[in-house]
Amino acid sequence: MRGLVKGLGITLKNMTKPSVTHRYPDVPLPMPDRFRGIQYFDPDLCIVCNQCVRICPTDCITLTGKKHPDPEKKGKVIDTYDINFEICILCDLCTEVCPTEAIVMTNNYELAVYSRDDLFKNMEWLHQNDENVRKENNLNKPNLAPGGNKK
């Protein structure tokens, strides 16, 4: 009998508490840094080393390079860079392996589309995906600069 009254008291008190739900589709849900979201790609940094393609466990990245337009310079520049988000598992390996941080993770995650074709994202799209880029990627960290822990 006392339990019933107690329960009623608890529910009545709960009514005044703020709701714990998110207004998600209306208000974006902020993700913590290190969240593995849709990649951001910077073509200027890419050296066409192909490491991301080789490490990718689902083979969802395809890229092509071309010779550097300036004949003085060595190496290649990126020509096309596509990620197929039908099979990308957002495992973070491509961004881990990238030596120049040309490809980094962002906190964006909304990939739902009506057509499977729309999940095939090209270089332009990935470059425009420049919001909520992960702050903690290696190049942005001053004392973890490439070359190890030199002061």
Add this chain to the structure above:
Amino acid sequence: MNPVLVMGPILLLFVVLGFVTMAILFERKVIGWIQMRPGPNRVGPWGILQTVADVLKLLIKEDIIPSKADKPLFKLAPAIAFIPAFAVLAVIPFTESLQFSQFAVGILYYLAVSSITIIGILMGGWASNNKYALLGAMRSAAQMISYEIPLVMSVVGIILSVGSLNLVEIVEAQKQVWFIFPQFLGFAVFFIASLSELNRTPFDLPEAESELVAGYHVEYTGFRFAFFMLSEYVYVFAMASLTTVLFLGGWNAPFGLTMIPGIVWFVLKFLLIVFSLFWIRATMPRVRVDQLMEFAWKVLLPVALFNILLTAVLQEVPYLDFLYRL
């Protein structure tokens, strides 16, 4: 024909329909707040059109009648369930002037007519020609008939005190003290039994969504299903009004605050009852089916009978009889 006599019930119907729409929304809101979520808020501002959208959805659904069903009965059952729910409102006195009819056996009329709904439910379960619907209907009927007895018995204390079955006289007898105080046992039994009569949690076994498919209305869709639901919520309106009239003093103002009109007091008390129904629904778990019948016959009925005895005895006690002989 007197136009007031014609327009009055139609107006009441619209008031009741408006109440049902808002009550369903409010119920979902209250349960939402209690569970620390906002409740329906997508349709219209503050979710105000949620019930309208739900009903609209039900109305445009395909009207399915199972091929093996007893068609005339199947069509008749929702109407038989709904009509008494609205008919009982005829005797509820909302204020001194706002009442549709006043006759000597008002409370008896309410209790008698409201039990016709059980036939509608049984009919719906039978006509569906579905074993689950039939079982659900049998359970509903058993529950509603069992709880009708303590419900009636708990009112006898009031009838003894007032010496009348007329609801207006019952309200007028509560000018000094509301019956919830001298008849507290009666109120407790009445309230619990009315929860069960309304098929609301913790006694919502007939249509326990989380356990059964639906109970007696498994085979019903669209408009007919909406009618069963409507009659349920009209009963909430009727039962909350009756509780207000019997135990909370109807339109009588507490603490002599008579400058606030009676209808406001009535509505406030009525809303308090409706809120407690939702509050209890959000708090209590469902009772087990074997506990259900035992509770009605072995707890509520003896308590109600004891209340009658107590009232009869206290009528003879000096200094206390003013509470019991009005």
